[in-house]
Amino acid sequence: MYEFTEDCMIHIDNIDDEHRRLFQMLNEAFALVKETDNAASIAKNLIANLKDYAVTHFAHEEEYMKSIHDPELPIQQREHKAFAEKINSFQLDESSPEAARNSLNELLLYLTKWLYSHILSSDMMIGKMAPETNVDDAFAFTDKYITGIELVDEEHKHLFDIIRDTNDVIHAELLHDKYDEIIRLLSELREYTETHFSDEEKLMEKIGYPGLATQKRAHAAFVEKLVNIDFRELEAMDDNQEEYLMDLIGFLLGWLSNHILASDMKIGEYIKEHKIEIQ
Ligand SMILES: [Fe+2]
Ligand SMILES: [Fe+2]
């Protein structure tokens, strides 16, 4: 069961309400599929209702983003479209009642996971403007990011460095294998992010940190985002490749900085408060 947990709140009332409603609808759908003897007969309605509500919600969200000139609007539009396409292309397996139930369940599970991860990785950033990436110290790992946990701070700094390097390559004028280098750096970022999250989670486990589950969910959503960067799509672009990459870098830096300030700092505070020794 997927719950709309505290960490899903983005603190924009309308959007939070609609997200909560979507979760509720999905949970009701799971319950319905469980109870029915004939999943095929309810599938059509169920899916249509979900899709309608989701599409309306996406439109509201995009409208809001437009109104605040949120630079991540194109990224969100792409993701929302993918969700709608997944629902549209769904084919119910009607070979037996059991198969119908399973295939409907599978779709619901996919949609729930998608929504959860989308909220935690993308919607979370609505209204939190990504930092200006064209100012001098945009990529600087300044004191405000210091959690006081040496390993965590070092790893965070390294993440910032990889993002800065990627940004430098995007803007480099004379580099003939620019594209390959960007892909290499983004892959490095993904790998290092996974290493870092795993280290951070181990540490939280070790000290019995109460926010571990929330952190794990946020980490998983961000990693999924990194895994889903579509290099083929990038390759196919000519004119707006640079713009796409700059948006992406702005997003990654924004998410990370936001996560460190809002969540990781609390690990440091917990350690201090409970006078925990880390060796
Ligand atoms: Fe969204
Ligand atoms: Fe972290």
Ligand SMILES: [Fe+2]
């Ligand atoms: Fe974290």
